[in-house]
Amino acid sequence: METKRNVYLNMVGIQQAQDCLFEKFGHLETGVQTLDVVQAQNRVLAAPAVAVISSPNFHAAAMDGVAVDAESTFGANDEAPKSLTIGKTAFWVNTGQVLPDGTNAVIMIEHLNILDENTIGIEAPAFPWQYVRKMGEDIVATQLLFPRDHKINAYAMGALLSGGVFKVSVRKRPGVLIIPTGSELKRWQDVTPETMKPGDVVESNATVLTALCADHGADATVNPMLEDDLQTIQAAVSDGVDQGYDMVMILGGSSAGSKDYSKPVIENLGRIYVHGVTMMPGKPLMFGGIGDTPVFGIPGYPVSAIVAFEMFAGPLLLAMQHLPPLKQEVVAVSPVRKVASKLGREEFLRVKIGAVDGRLMSSQLPRGAGSITTLTEADGIIRIPQHVEGIEAGKKVQAHLLRPLDAIENTVVITGSHDNTLDLLSDQIRLEHPGMGISSSHVGSMGGLMTIKKRGCHMAGCHLLDPDDGTYNISYIKKYLPDVPVRLVNLVMRQQGLILPKGNPDKVKRLSDIAEKNVTFINRQPGSGTRILFDFSLKENGLSAADVSGYENEEYTHMSVAVAVLSGRAGAGLGIKAAALALKLDFLPVVTESYDLVIPEIYYHLPKVQALICTIQSAEFKQRVMALGGYGVEQTGEELFRSV
């Protein structure tokens, strides 16, 4: 029994926590080292760099031709050319060569008349210093090349070498010790997907934070993974501080649970300054100091860990090297749907962003701190301040971008129903149209039609059965989008049916068995085409919702339904065959349906939409779809209907 609990210190806001961090540690700077300039790319100068030689360090010919004393050429013109003697009044020079003594100008070879081996004629005078790079023209010895704290880029390396500065004094890269903790964690080196047991989690935060350290100019060392044990963790932290790391991060165990040892470790060795920040994700962040070394307790959920790093550890690492904050590109976006948010905590909302109709529209991704894919799928992050309760649909708010704006602008935004072939399409379009991409989010077929109405997407995936005539989508378009001219293009025909545990233990033979054999069902959300299909099928069988155990349990995608069946949460669910095949589950076909794309006429001719349609029509896409199983491509890419 584990009931002993830590408690959060008073939680503080992000700004207050950042101020505290910099008050305690803002004076820290990494040491200074001397490097060859050629090794110093992206380093920060610890002292001003002053040229020790001039560039050029001589008067140099800036053209191929002859060097002359300009005065000796005065008076030459095309009626009265002058002749010069090689070796006496004129000297051959190539670009870059030293001007011979007594000369102060170069005449280009193109302007010379070569009279004989020793004599040339000119028809115009040279003015003094023409086509000459004068000594010190670029750099004068003793001049300041760069002030301290200048970050050395490729150009700067050239200027330093040209100014005779071959070694520079730069800030050391901070050393960070990362200590992953958690008895449930496995090193990726120690497992294979096949040997992983339920409860095993692959440690990934150490890798992510190591990469983020690199992005912030720091070198991370990952400690061997530690069990949840106070003494072991304390010893590792203490060793890290003694070894002179510039920062120590304990991964996991920063919360207030009984096995969260970050707090006692830091308290035993030093002092805690902040435990708990009113932000989401990332609330359980803590930091303190052991001697002069900042020590972070980084939350274990992957998104929390990243937010904690980027808000706190990262900026401090930059400051230690006198580097400016990382630049974030910020744009104004409008949420497609209203966003709710709790007062009293600042939220980092991950959003997809689409450039639709000349505006940037955002749709929110799931908020769970445990879902790394909410960051990898995000195009941007909206910070909702703690005093704001939510954002109205359509209101403009700031989002900082995680992908370049031009990539977002080359992306086709697809919403509506989910289908596995959209993933294939996302890969295939990159092959056939480099630079183009698709971004898909799943709000169900009806949700897709509503998003089209709000101009929040370029197209919507749709498979809405009309129970009256057995047709798909067209009657819904007529009813719900009467004023929006659209085209309906078939993506795939697909088999929908019951996804059942491997071996079909309940011996489900038909849809009505769900009710008759009291199999726990996993349903889809209202408004999804599959939900409509299920309700229609129940009715056909003379059943109702009340007859189905688990009718109220909802998932949002076919794959989630399949996972629910795989994990034992449910004994059956309605979904596409591809999802059952992917997880090696049993499948009982119910219907073959048309999964189509509804494309508003105003977007149909956009180059990126045309690129998408070409990709859909390609033989390779169709082959890849067929390889998934459960699909038909007889009509793939065909226009089925046009409401113009």
Next chain:
Amino acid sequence: METKRNVYLNMVGIQQAQDCLFEKFGHLETGVQTLDVVQAQNRVLAAPAVAVISSPNFHAAAMDGVAVDAESTFGANDEAPKSLTIGKTAFWVNTGQVLPDGTNAVIMIEHLNILDENTIGIEAPAFPWQYVRKMGEDIVATQLLFPRDHKINAYAMGALLSGGVFKVSVRKRPGVLIIPTGSELKRWQDVTPETMKPGDVVESNATVLTALCADHGADATVNPMLEDDLQTIQAAVSDGVDQGYDMVMILGGSSAGSKDYSKPVIENLGRIYVHGVTMMPGKPLMFGGIGDTPVFGIPGYPVSAIVAFEMFAGPLLLAMQHLPPLKQEVVAVSPVRKVASKLGREEFLRVKIGAVDGRLMSSQLPRGAGSITTLTEADGIIRIPQHVEGIEAGKKVQAHLLRPLDAIENTVVITGSHDNTLDLLSDQIRLEHPGMGISSSHVGSMGGLMTIKKRGCHMAGCHLLDPDDGTYNISYIKKYLPDVPVRLVNLVMRQQGLILPKGNPDKVKRLSDIAEKNVTFINRQPGSGTRILFDFSLKENGLSAADVSGYENEEYTHMSVAVAVLSGRAGAGLGIKAAALALKLDFLPVVTESYDLVIPEIYYHLPKVQALICTIQSAEFKQRVMALGGYGVEQTGEELFRSV
């Protein structure tokens, strides 16, 4: 005698040359290699990455507390609490642990009444799946994590590991062979500033291009430096192609001179596609193909080499890895002064950019392709198309930024007269006010006053002597800035005098000796305070311009005047003592003058200007000024006059 010349092929425009490059080589891609995910940061996926395990791969507690079957809790409320038995109907779980079989919800520890060691009470029911991270909530096995050509960042590494993808198939980094050529070049490893002779040039392009290759995801190998010899260069290029480099660059020798061997080398081994591009700098660029290997002839001037790389070689290296073009931040700027430009070539104009008066103002830097400092001092680059003859002052044009906009906005723009202490100030302000900086350009004292009038700078350095009363600056402010309220703040008192060759070979004892001993003078540009001082001094001595040999030779800074004397171009120049001391020249004092900053009242209170004034007034700045020699700091930082 060297008169054999290559000729340029027909020169082509940038776009045409780029099109040709991609037509010939755009199909090239680097090979594929398998890397551990932890080694794959910033690499590009060569194949789609598909999850092989779900994350989580089990139903996991999302809170510390007890796991229960939700149904067993139904009906509990504060009037009728329910009790649960540990080990039977309730199971202790910590966040992240596997949900025991038969449970489907977690009740937070904060909501439990612990009755005895085996019994807990609850006063509210749990709903199914509350505080549970369901299997596959983040990632479902078989789902597409990233399509091909996705660049792997820190977040992506986390998603890959979480999805059981421990190794990835990525594009190899292109290998580039850089072959520096040029008999005049010295490797920095082989010289010291002391041992360099006139005509020796430190090779820097190989270092710059190696760093640029790194910025473009490529690995450069630098060949030993080669003499200007056809056979040697040809052998090195041929070896490089045979060894399988993805690209070969010959540095230098791409022009049309007699010792420019890049063209014959490429022609002998393969084919030239472009020789000469109508751009400046960078015109002598050439490229061709040897087999399937692109080979570049990169011009030797440093800015030309960089432009050639960034316009051609760099984008090709990115394309080989399926990386998108590097992002350039573009802003609208207004030139302070009219910019002239020749028709028929596209110019890359390096400019300083200042945020003055809410606008971004640009001032052009020198245009020489040989001056690397024109890039390192630049804040941005304006591309002037080949069909445009110039840019009017004040007209808005696009500039792409070389420094972040916020750094530009934190920069005090100083123009007018040049003084060496401005360099010190530039370094000192970084020490005292991190993030702040100054940007100084030199247009002479009168030019500075005119720039203030046009609101093109925050302040101007000024040392204009009024011959009538011996005062400095005030009478000029009254005359030329009658409508602009300004403050006049002293920066330094400084000695002006004759800068003379070491040892004073002409035995110059007074200013009039210049004329009497017929010493070649090096003058400053009209409008500079020093020019006005010289003209005044000549008049005082009963002399005129005609009496001074070299009066018409002009330089723009004190250091350039000193260099002219050092190099023997001139026997004397008028300038500040600090310049003479820096180059160890002789100095004959003529006058001590007041070098002041003219600061418009509207900018005086800006935080960055106040930071600058604080820095000027600091004891450390004054000490550093005194260490230069030739300066007095009695009035440094004092307000001398206010025209309010």
